[in-house]
Amino acid sequence: MTVTTAKAPTLTLDSITKRFGSLTANDAITVDITPGRIHCLLGENGAGKSTLMNILFGLLEPDEGEIRLGDEVLNLTNPKQAMARGIGMVHQHFMLIPVFTVAENMVLGREPGSAGLLDINSARKTVRELSARYKLDVDPDALVEDLPVGIQQRVEILKALAGGARYLIFDEPTAVLTPQEIDELMLVMKALRDEGRAIVFITHKLREVRQVADDITVIRRGKVVGQAEPNASEAELASMMVGRSVSLKVEKRPAEPGGPRLVVQDLTVAAPSGQVAVDHLSLEVRGGEIVCIAGVQGNGQTEFAEALLGTMTPLSGHVTLDGVDITRAKPAKTIKAGLGYVPEDRHRDGFVGEFSIAENLVLNNLDEFSRGGSLQLKKIADNAVARIEEFDIRSGSHTQPVRSLSGGNQQKVVLARELSRPLSLLLASQPTRGVDVGAIEFLHTRIVEERDRGTAVLIVSTELEEVESLADRIAVMYRGQIVGIVPPDTPRDVLGLMMAGISHEDALATTKESVNE
Known part of the structure; x- marks a missing residue:
């Protein structure tokens, strides 16, 4: 379990198309994922963001288009292949085994040791080292089922980092977090970016995009509808997402409650x-x-x-x-x-x-x-x-x-x-x-x-x-x-x-x- 921070090539999704029957979930989408930057994929639920990232992580295969790492075309048919090429994913719904410890969850799919025996001590050491490096504060011997959801998400991040991920996908990561935990996650994402990793941040929350984005791609109904500047207002981003101007403020007079x-x-x-x-x-x-x-x-x-x-x-x-x-x-x-x-x-x-x-x-x-x-x-x-x-x-x-x-x-x-x-x-x-x-x-x-x-x-x-x-x-x-x-x-x-x-x-x-x- 090594940490890789060397300069990595750009990861490109080129003209990716994915259909489910008559529904085109991704329609010729092209996105460049550059090391040292946080790239936000912004769009409403159902816009096709998660489908695109599931293709990148090998969970789905595209009907058309290709994925390139630098000049090399990748044929990713499962997550193990994606992880081997440095692609990690922090899922919206955690992929952890509740009755296992943090260290045991860390080694799932890439078990260390020899003669069929797990080297849990090595896994514990990795958890402690990465926790200290990114200020994530996770106990390697804690049972996952006993951890708050914010800490469980840290475990997901550590799993990806332990595999040497240089391209990290965060799929709607803030849905189950408190505001303080969201702020802490944003700091972690920035720290990962600053040491040269590429971050893909999937979200529909405008405030979070403006907080961390270096690049913003807006997807609507399976298509890229444009790129936005990180300093774009929430109203401008919302307009791109919907295709028309919208009011983000609820207009209401003070309540006059009765009994x-x-x-x-x-x-x-x-x-x-x-x-x-x-x-x-x-x-x-x-x-x-x-x-x-x-x-x-x-x-x-x-x-x-x-x-x-x-x-x-x-x-x-x-x-x-x-x-x-x-x-x-x-x-x-x-x-x-x-x-x-x-x-x-x-x-x-x-x-x-x-x-x-x-x-x-x-x-x-x-x-x-x-x-x-x-x-x-x-x-x-x-x-x-x-x-x-x-x-x-x-x-x-x-x-x-x-x-x-x-x-x-x-x-x-x-x-x-x-x-x-x-x-x-x-x-x-x-x-x-x-x-x-x-x-x-x-x-x-x-x-x-x-x-x-x-x-x-x-x-x-x-x-x-x-x-x-x-x-x-x-x-x-x-x-x-x-x-x-x-x-x-x-x-x-x-x-x-x-x-x-x-x-x-x-x-x-x-x-x-x-x-x-």
């Missing part, structure tokens, strides 16, 4: 594994306000939202919506009580892909669109035409299957259905995940309009920019508990500490000490 509509008292919910995911949580959401739950994914947000809907049964606690007890109610009762639900996984829980737009728009309200046991097809069609216009759903017809729509338009269908009836509470989990910047602008506007009608709005989001833009109050969640409830102008570093489990008071004190130092 509590959702009241959660001492709620405890177990995950399917039996482990407590929501731990004696209490929260109130008033009519006419947006409360955003902030936190790193995996801290009980999913179980909390599903318990409110009724797809998970709490172990204890009490939930009322406008005074109606919905603690152990099934979804049909919570919906009837006035709960509108936008799930975090729209493909699994938000719509039926084979059904038409019109059919999906009435799934939760069939009583209104049927008579004598028969569906009123004209009424369903008329409703769809009205909702398609109101929510700017880009489609050929209301009879079009929802699965054929873009991610943003699929999400508009879900939101249109939920907002087409009077609500007491709008509960939206990751409401703009996988949605382009233009659709985000529209969805945020409609959420604010619903607040202004007097609806209680509860947003669960791991996107801190979204939380800061939408929230009237921010409830920070950590290991199933609300660490604190703070105003939306709370400094990002304070929110980051709270997302790591530190109380609001202690987070404020810590940041003040840092400033004084």
Whole structure:
């Protein structure tokens, strides 16, 4: 396990095309990856960024085009071949074995030693050396399952470095990190660049691009649409991603909240594994306000939202919506009580892909669109035409299957259905995940309009920019508990500490000490 920092040649993806049936995921994409620079591939989810990098790492083979290392054409058919040529990848979803130690994970696929025996001592030494060199602070003997996600990501980085990677691909690496961990990762990426490595940074987050990029390639719908300067504004980058100018600021007047509509008292919910995911949580959401739950994914947000809907049964606690007890109610009762639900996984829980737009728009309200046991097809069609216009759903017809729509338009269908009836509470989990910047602008506007009608709005989001833009109050969640409830102008570093489990008071004190130092 040696570290290679010698000057490396440019890695070129030349006219790469990849098709999946009728879908062209990459359309003649050309990118130069230069040692000593951080090259950001910027684009919305589904733009083709990860597909391109999976080709570079040998996980997929291109239909057309070639990969060159200097003048040499590479034929990469698996990750082992890519790693042998100095290409490493830090995956969005960690490729670690939870029950193995850090050192044991390090040697997977490139086991040292002789006579079939693993040289774990050598692996431990490598972990310590690389940890010290890049200030990553990882214990080689720690079990991966016991490590926070930020440390697990460090292990992924160390694995790539231990293999001598000169070209490092970071695939959406900040999705599960706190703001402080994101800042630390940016420093690591810069340190790697400064010693001559080439960094490819895949992201859709404009703030992060502007923080570290030397080169920016913007990809839209599988094609390169241009190069951007590192000092380009977020508005300029967003415009390139979407193809038109968009507003990145949520326009909303101050909230005028009324009385509590959702009241959660001492709620405890177990995950399917039996482990407590929501731990004696209490929260109130008033009519006419947006409360955003902030936190790193995996801290009980999913179980909390599903318990409110009724797809998970709490172990204890009490939930009322406008005074109606919905603690152990099934979804049909919570919906009837006035709960509108936008799930975090729209493909699994938000719509039926084979059904038409019109059919999906009435799934939760069939009583209104049927008579004598028969569906009123004209009424369903008329409703769809009205909702398609109101929510700017880009489609050929209301009879079009929802699965054929873009991610943003699929999400508009879900939101249109939920907002087409009077609500007491709008509960939206990751409401703009996988949605382009233009659709985000529209969805945020409609959420604010619903607040202004007097609806209680509860947003669960791991996107801190979204939380800061939408929230009237921010409830920070950590290991199933609300660490604190703070105003939306709370400094990002304070929110980051709270997302790591530190109380609001202690987070404020810590940041003040840092400033004084």
